[in-house]
Structures are given as structure tokens and as C-alpha cells.
Amino acid sequence: MAFRIRPGSEIPDSQVxxxxxxxxxxxxxxxxxxxxxxxxxxxxxxxxxxxxxxxxGVSKSSFxxxxxxxxxxxxxxxxxxxxxxxxxxxPAEHAHTLKTRPWTVVVEGQVDKPGRFDIDEILGWMSLxxxxxxxxxxxxxxxxxxxxxxxxxxxxxxxxxxxxAKYVEFETLLDPEQMRGQRYPILDWPYRxxxxxxxxxxxxxxxxxxxxxxxxxxxxxxxxxxxxxxxxGFKSIKSIVRMNFRESQPRTxxxxxxxxxxxxxxxxxxxxxxxxxxxxxxxxxxxxxxxLESLFANRIPTLPFNGYGEQVAGLYSGMDLQKxx
Ligand SMILES: Nc1nc2c(c(=O)[nH]1)N[C@H]1C(S)=C(S)[C@@H](COP(=O)(O)O)O[C@H]1N2
Ligand SMILES: [Mo]
Numbered sequence: 363m364a365f366r367i368r369p370g371s372e373i374p375d376s377q378v379x380x381x382x383x384x385x386x387x388x389x390x391x392x393x394x395x396x397x398x399x400x401x402x403x404x405x406x407x408x409x410x411x412x413x414x415x416x417x418x419g420v421s422k423s424s425f426x427x428x429x430x431x432x433x434x435x436x437x438x439x440x441x442x443x444x445x446x447x448x449x450x451x452x453p454a455e456h457a458h459t460l461k462t463r464p465w466t467v468v469v470e471g472q473v474d475k476p477g478r479f480d481i482d483e484i485l486g487w488m489s490l491x492x493x494x495x496x497x498x499x500x501x502x503x504x505x506x507x508x509x510x511x512x513x514x515x516x517x518x519x520x521x522x523x524x525x526x527a528k529y530v531e532f533e534t535l536l537d538p539e540q541m542r543g544q545r546y547p548i549l550d551w552p553y554r555x556x557x558x559x560x561x562x563x564x565x566x567x568x569x570x571x572x573x574x575x576x577x578x579x580x581x582x583x584x585x586x587x588x589x590x591x592x593x594x595g596f597k598s599i600k601s602i603v604r605m606n607f608r609e610s611q612p613r614t615x616x617x618x619x620x621x622x623x624x625x626x627x628x629x630x631x632x633x634x635x636x637x638x639x640x641x642x643x644x645x646x647x648x649x650x651x652x653x654l655e656s657l658f659a660n661r662i663p664t665l666p667f668n669g670y671g672e673q674v675a676g677l678y679s680g681m682d683l684q685k686x687x
Contacts, residue, residue, distance in 0.1 A: 414576030417490060417510050425493040425566070430648040432505035434574045440653055441581045442499065443600055444548055445534065445541035452543070453581035460540050460601065462585040471607035472527035475520065481585050485571065487520065488512040492575070493568060498630045498668045500594035503645045503657065509589055510572030515563045523559070523607050531556045531612035532588060533604035549615050555588065555599035556612035556626070558677075566591055566673050592670040594628040625687035629678070630668035634687050 443453035465481040490510050498504040518530065536552035538544040544551045561567065568589040571578060578584040583600025590597045596616050606612070616624035623637055632642045644664045647656040667674050678686070 414572075414574075414579060416576055417572045420490045420492050420510050420572075420575065423491040423493050425495070427494050427496060427506060429496070429506045431494070432507060432648045433650065436647050436653055436656075437505055437507055437573065438579045438581060440647065442501075442595065443543075443581055443583070445543045445551070445553065445601075446581070447543045448548060454579075456542055457580035459542070460535075460580045460584065462580065462601075465585050465603075467586070467602060468604045469521050469607075470604070471531075472524045472609060473607050474522035474524060477521075484517065484586075488516060490571070495568075495589060495591040496668050496670075497589070497591065497595060497598075498644060498664065500596055500624065500628065500636065500641075502639060502641060502643065502664075503647055504664075504668075505647050508574055509568060509570040510575065511568045511570035511586075511589065513565055514567040514569050514588065515565065517569060518562060518605075521605075521607070526609050527607035528559050529556055529608045529611055530559065530562045531604075531606040531608055532599045532602050533606070534599055534601050535603045549619060552603075553599060553615045554612065555597055555614050556608075557588075557590065557597070558611075560677055561590070561674075564674060564677065566670060592629055592667040592674045594624075594630060596624065597628055627678075627683075627686050629674075629683065629687075630664060631666060631683060631687065632664040633666070634684055 439454045440450045441453040442450070443457065446453040446456040463481070467479050467481065467484065468477075469479065470476045490512060492508055492510050494506060494508045496504060497507050532555045534553040535541065536544065538551075557567070568591075569586055570583070570589045571586050573579075573582060578587065580601075583598075583602075586602055587600040588598045588602065611626060614624075614626060617626050630641075635641055641664055643661045645657050646660045646662050647653060648660075649656075651660070665671075
């Protein structure tokens with residue numbers, strides 16, 4: 363693969379989105395050539411739509427936005443999930459090898475009710491709601507996604523966190539058999555993320571188990587993933603198997619791999635450029651226009667805290683957001 367992102371260059375530099383577009387165009391040309399030669403119908407990228415299971419009993423929540431939605435196809439075929447490869451199309455192509463049942467979540471650390479919980483037991487406790495959120499990747503593209511899930515706070519409270527629990531650490535499944543990307547040392551597997559307790563308990567912080575009314579496609583982090591809409595997308599860790607309540611700040615995968623580039627907090631901030639590119643604007647992937655068209659043309663201003671400042675700015679009052687990025 364000529365245009366594979368080199369391990370170590372991780373998230374693309376300022377040229378990266380253009381590089382990704384270029385790679386996309388090369389793929390497009392290859393596809394078109396193949397289509398002409400072999401009668402393949404169009405540029406589909408990866409096979410996005412493994413048929414999902416429709417979720418029932420989902421209430422609409424007041425957490426929503428009137429912005430134009432990202433299409434299901436774009437949201438499920440342009441993904442970051444390095445466990446399945448570093449190319450945007452890799453997750454949709456390879457994540458079908460992930461087995462999401464049975465699935466156990468281990469809860470440990472500073473809680474009175476630790477344990478090992480089956481995903482279906484967890485789902486039995488929770489009522490599901492639909493929330494449409496802006497989703498902003500650190501690479502400066504964004505989507506509008508109708509998630510289905512429940513507030514993380516509702517889940518965490520059940521484990522009775524102690525006063526000593528100041529942070530929650532999350533971990534993704536480690537299984538190179540199922541996750542082919544883990545056969546390569548691209549990141550220090552398993553993928554880890556973390557939130558401060560007040561961030562975890564904020565009403566905006568969601569555990570998603572579905573999107574567009576259906577169970578999560580594997581490439582989007584089935585069977586359960588975090589969604590933290592005021593932070594860059596890499597904080598929204600996928601396919602979670604462990605939650606650890608800690609007194610001290612956990613190490614996190616991207617922060618470990620490039621600490622100057624990816625902070626622990628990673629709140630969306632148009633005024634703090636990534637060392638290799640500006641964060642002032644973003645490319646909005648939404649509506650029926652093609653992905654390539656969105657990535658080229660559709661630049662809009664980025665909002666502080668991704669537009670959720672009213673709900674979360676108070677969590678950081680008195681903190682220097684250039685220093686604690
Ligand atoms: N385990 C895991 N979680 C992950 C990632 C990953 O590579 N592995 N990528 C992150 C990044 S960079 C982004 S932008 C979002 C992408 O979510 P989506 O593919 O559902 O849009 O997932 C985040 N969660
Ligand atoms: Mo991202």
C-alpha cells in the first residue's frame with residue numbers, strides 16, 4: 363500500500379488531510395479503473411453497512427443539534443480505529459472479525475462495587491436515549507452523529523465510586539487475533555483513555571451502544587464506546603473492556619505516543635493549534651455531498667469546547683488551557 367500512513371507519523375500533519383484526500387483520490391482512480399474493467403458499481407470505499415440490529419425503546423433526548431447529519435455511510439466507512447489499521451477505510455473492511463458477544467467489562471479500583479459485568483447485564487440496567495452530537499477529530503474533520511446510549515454517570519454511580527476516585531481509566535480489548543492492527547506496534551496496545559471524575563460525571567458524557575437507531579457497527583466501537591463531545595475524537599475510546607477508578611491521572615495512549623501533540627485533556631480549542639496544524643477550522647463531513655467534496659470544500663470555524671462551552675467550560679475554570687491542553 364503506497365499511501366499507508368507510516369507508523370510514527372501517526373495522525374497526519376498539516377498535509378495529512380490533503381494526503382488522505384490524495385490517497386482517497388488514488389483509491390478512487392483505482393476503483394474507477396477497476397469499475398471500468400470489471401463492472402464494479404461505483405466508489406463505495408469499504409463495505410460500510412453490515413446490517414445492524416434496530417434498537418427499540420429509545421427515547422429522544424433534548425441533547426440535539428439542528429445541523430445536517432453525517433450520512434450513515436460516511437460515519438461507518440471513514441473511521442479511526444487503529445486496532446484494524448491506520449487507513450480510514452480499514453476499520454469498515456476488517457472490524458467484522460471482532461466478536462462482540464459474549465463481552466465482559468471489568469470494573470475495578472476505587473469503587474465499593476467492583477466486578478465483571480456482561481454487556482447484556484449492563485444494557486438491562488440502562489434506558490437508551492438518542493443524542494445528536496457534534497464530533498470533532500483532532501485531524502480537523504467533524505461529523506454530526508445521532509448516537510444511542512446512556513449517560514456514563516448513570517453507569518458509574520452503580521459501582522459506588524469512593525471519594526478517592528479522582529479519575530476513570532478506560533481500556534479497549536486487546537486481542538490481535540480479532541484485531542489485526544494490534545499485530546503491529548503502531549500504538550502501545552491496548553488503547554487507553556481517561557477522564558477526570560467530574561468530566562466522566564458530566565451529563566454530556568455518553569456511553570454509546572448504537573448510532574442511527576441501530577447497534578453500533580464494529581468499526582464504530584461495538585459493543586460500547588465512550589463519546590465525549592467537547593473533546594477531540596481520540597478521547598472517545600471504542601470497544602471498552604475495562605474501567606479503572608484511580609486516585610492519580612492515568613496514562614493515555616496518544617498522550618504517551620506524542621505528549622506535545624495530544625494532551626490528556628484535549629478539549630476542542632480553536633485557539634490552540636496542534637503543533638503541526640491549525641485547529642481554527644474544520645472540515646464538516648455531512649449531508650449527501652461526497653466525502654471528498656466535504657474534505658476539500660467544507661471548512662467551517664471550530665467552536666471552543668466544540669460548542670459545548672456552556673455545559674463544560676466551568677470544569678476548567680482557573681486552568682490555563684494552553685498549558686493543560
Ligand atoms: N480503541 C480505539 N478507540 C478510538 C480510536 C482508536 O484508534 N482505537 N480512534 C479514536 C479517534 S482518533 C477518533 S476520531 C474516533 C473515531 O470514531 P468513529 O470512527 O466512530 O468516527 O474514535 C476514537 N476512539
Ligand atoms: Mo481522531
